[in-house]
Amino acid sequence: xxxxxxxxxxxxxxxxxxxxxxxxxxxxxxxxxxxxxxxxxxxxxxxxxxxxxxxxxxxxxxxxxxxxxxxxxxxxxxxxxxxxxxxxxxxxxxxxxxxxxxxxxxxxxxxxxxxxxxxxxxxxxxxxxxxxxxxxxxxxxxxxxxxxxxxxxxxxxxxxxxxxxxxxxxxxxxxxxxxxxxxxxxxxxxxxxxxxxxxxxxxxxxxxxxxxxxxxxxxxxxxxxxxxxxxxxxxxxxxxxxxxxxxxxxxxxxxxxxxxxxxxxxxxxxxxxxxxxxxxxxxxxxxxxxxxxxxx
Amino acid sequence: xxxxxxxxxxxxxxxxxxxxxxxxxxxxxxxxxxxxxxxxxxxxxxxxxxxxxxxxxxxxxxxxxxxxxxxxxxxxxxxxxxxxxxxxxxxxxxxxxxxxxxxxxxxxxxxxxxxxxxxxxxxxxxxxxxxxxxxxxxxxxxxxxxxxxxxxxxxxxxxxxxxxxxxxxxxxxxxxxxxxxxxxxxxxxxxxxxxxxxxxxxxxxxxxxxxxxxxxxxxxxxxx
Numbered sequence: 001x002x003x004x005x006x007x008x009x010x011x012x013x014x015x016x017x018x019x020x021x022x023x024x025x026x027x028x029x030x031x032x033x034x035x036x037x038x039x040x041x042x043x044x045x046x047x048x049x050x051x052x053x054x055x056x057x058x059x060x061x062x063x064x065x066x067x068x069x070x071x072x073x074x075x076x077x078x079x080x081x082x083x084x085x086x087x088x089x090x091x092x093x094x095x096x097x098x099x100x101x102x103x104x105x106x107x108x109x110x111x112x113x114x115x116x117x118x119x120x121x122x123x124x125x126x127x128x129x130x131x132x133x134x135x136x137x138x139x140x141x142x143x144x145x146x147x148x149x150x151x152x153x154x155x156x157x158x159x160x161x162x163x164x165x166x167x168x169x170x171x172x173x174x175x176x177x178x179x180x181x182x183x184x185x186x187x188x189x190x191x192x193x194x195x196x197x198x199x200x201x202x203x204x205x206x207x208x209x210x211x212x213x214x215x216x217x218x219x220x221x222x223x224x225x226x227x228x229x230x231x232x233x234x235x236x237x238x239x240x241x242x243x244x245x246x247x248x249x250x251x252x253x254x255x256x257x258x259x260x261x262x263x264x265x266x267x268x269x270x271x272x273x274x275x276x277x278x279x280x281x282x283x284x285x286x287x288x289x290x291x292x293x294x295x296x
Numbered sequence: 297x298x299x300x301x302x303x304x305x306x307x308x309x310x311x312x313x314x315x316x317x318x319x320x321x322x323x324x325x326x327x328x329x330x331x332x333x334x335x336x337x338x339x340x341x342x343x344x345x346x347x348x349x350x351x352x353x354x355x356x357x358x359x360x361x362x363x364x365x366x367x368x369x370x371x372x373x374x375x376x377x378x379x380x381x382x383x384x385x386x387x388x389x390x391x392x393x394x395x396x397x398x399x400x401x402x403x404x405x406x407x408x409x410x411x412x413x414x415x416x417x418x419x420x421x422x423x424x425x426x427x428x429x430x431x432x433x434x435x436x437x438x439x440x441x442x443x444x445x446x447x448x449x450x451x452x453x454x455x456x457x458x459x460x461x462x463x464x465x466x467x468x469x470x471x472x473x474x475x476x477x478x479x480x481x482x483x484x485x486x487x488x489x490x491x492x493x494x495x496x497x498x499x500x501x502x503x504x505x506x507x508x509x510x511x512x513x514x515x516x517x518x519x520x
Binding site: 233 | 297299300301360361364365366367
């Protein structure tokens, strides 16, 4: 197994030469004053992300304002809120995808299992290998086959062992609940699949490099109810092995799939807690108004 | 396609069936306590009532949780409303059984009851009504459920007859008033248990057919 792919430290001075020693853990900044939205402290080893006073700016516009929260490992956390509330921006910050937008900058910290994602020398590419992402619109590479789509991440990392690749291909497609549907035509174009299948192909592609965490930005918004149900079943199955953070406009989906839910509004984290509590007995009146459809 | 959360519906059904079983046990034991003059059974009935109360709270919580997190429609949302109503009916029936057991204990203090009038027959009918209502839920049999409310008139008639006979007896033998007043209340409790069974059966019809048959000709009580 190529050790470049799994559990790689964030810092890579030379992409071709993996660093074997781990990045020193930066001392954490003093915790901000506790806010009602901050989660109850969880032992460090159970936290996937420790987000500390995070603010994100696009130029002069502040899209995310002073967010502090812990995202637990091995579970599904959903982020809900109206359009423009900063939820996708916050999600993208978890694997530094927001940096691809010109003019983006942030303050505050995000620690992933104790390591600062934005520490000096941390390679964003390595971050994005460990924290995979699935987007709203499925985006299989149009010139690649189904198999090539799944294995593109591994091949770009220099993996050539055919036995290993075939094994990883089947494992990833099985994890994405797609293997039985495509196993007999892996050489067909990825774009030839249905919308729901394409999205599961993208999930398989993300899983092939064995990330530790999977981010999903409205993964079902373009899918029909049956395809949506299949992706939700997949999310439920994945959480035993992965931490999943999902942004969704569909509150009912957030209620179905997640253990914890964060409600964002106008860049701020308004309330964060167990999904049951957010939907059955929210503490904040704004949360109550949003989840009950009284917003606006 | 079975979703990963559908087992919650199965758990809810199991809890409702368990609650039905406990309520039937409670009514049966309370009648045994009364007719066999065995006050030791009253303690068992009271313990069963605690379990029935816990199940009521559990089932309500399960239903609210499922409605909130799973957004059920069609049969599933009817199951939620039926479960919440049925567990309330069963809890009330359990309370009536407890009341019978406590009155049986008091009756024992007055000495052996010389005549129960229609009470044994009412006990049999009330138990049969409860069993049939729960069986119709388990077997998903709307026709069986519809028979339950149609038999309720017999229980009502027996209760009215008890009232006449017991009040006559009190008039003629005032020294029996304490005991016979207890019997009047017990008769009323049995009539209420049969009413709860009727309500449950009507809910089962709604669950299975989506039709609300309450207060309709379809369930008009007729003497058998």
